[in-house]
């Protein structure tokens with residue numbers, strides 16, 4: 001990974017710029033996104049209009065330098081944004097996360113100057129949608145074991161790509177995709193190469209959009225390559241470097257998912273606080289009873305513990321960007337803990353609301369459904385535990 005010249009100081013105090021961004025994002029999320037979240041959840045429609053607005057605000061390439069069309073801010077700004085957008089609607093935060101963490105980061109860290117100029121700007125500015133494609137029908141957690149293939153043509157000018165990729169977030173609307181596929185299957189993960197894909201070219205098509213339990217407005221589909229011709233200039237980071245790029249980018253992505261989980265949990269927790277104060281039973285607000293108080297205390301503690309892990313990971317990431325090191329364990333711990341905290345908090349918040357929590361008239365059941373994916377995508381909880389334990393034990 002290229003060492004960043006402008007690595008930020010290791011200080012998590014909010015600057016004036018962070019404060020301004022936080023206020024603007026919070027206002028926008030509550031004004032434009034929260035009121036339409038239930039409607040998009042119900043219809044499963046992709047929220048193109050509000051996604052474009054996020055682009056206009058500079059939220060689709062937060063850490064991308066301004067010269068490549070981004071906002072030129074840091075990981076803390078990205079995390080603060082993810083939390084606020086996820087509080088309003090998890091689907092929007094998924095779209096934002098893929099654009100920022102999984103699409104832009106890879107090109108920023110591994111791309112040539114020409115690739116950065118051509119491939120980042122339209123996506124970081126929000127004019128186009130970006131996606132990241134690693135998973136296949138028969139390789140999810142075992143990401144290195146893929147069946148799709150890219151073969152160099154006789155002239156040496158193009159790779160011919162064939163195969164099927166699955167669970168590609170934003171694929172139904174993506175203009176550009178970072179794709180991981182095999183160029184030398186006998187070399188296993190070292191035979192994977194990353195390609196920059198223009199989805200308007202022949203040989204590219206989309207499969208059916210997945211009907212999902214949660215984050216229903218974030219469109220997910222298969223993508224199919226049928227003799228797709230990819231110019232050699234669109235190889236990212238060198239032939240055979242794909243697996244390392246995929247993993248490096250996922251480390252950053254997992255901070256985003258941890259922040260998303262925290263945002264969903266905060267939204268559920270805040271709703272539960274209001275309800276515990278207002279709802280009366282047996283002649284008193286339910287918040288006056290110790291059984292509810294225990295839930296409130298445990299929810300709040302898990303949220304703040306999750307935030308502390310995310311902040312520790314931000315520091316580790318900024319340090320790694322300056323030194324060329326890694327923050328894999330920290331990112332996996334933050335993602336693991338926050339996604340499990342979100343499961344706990346959304347479940348307890350729904351329980352505090354009783355029957356009303358189960359009703360679609362309130363957002364609790366949506367928070368509960370939306371939180372579920374955070375334990376699955378960008379590496380399941382089981383994979384995060386495996387990564388943490390292997391690193392701790394010094395195993396491979």
Ligand code: CAA
Nearest residue numbers: 134140141142143144168169244247248328377378379383
């Ligand atoms: N950063 C840089 N390099 C890394 C790395 C990291 N975080 N993790 C591993 N590597 C390198 C290793 O150093 C090793 O390098 P060498 O070739 O030099 O030896 C190589 O990658 C292979 O590593 P492992 O032996 O550990 O690989 P593995 O196959 O045993 O396991 C894994 C790797 C951690 C389980 C990995 O496959 C993994 O993370 N799986 C989960 C995949 C995942 O998260 N998928 C989600 C896709 S995105 C998504 O969810 C959809 C969406 O759009 C939101």
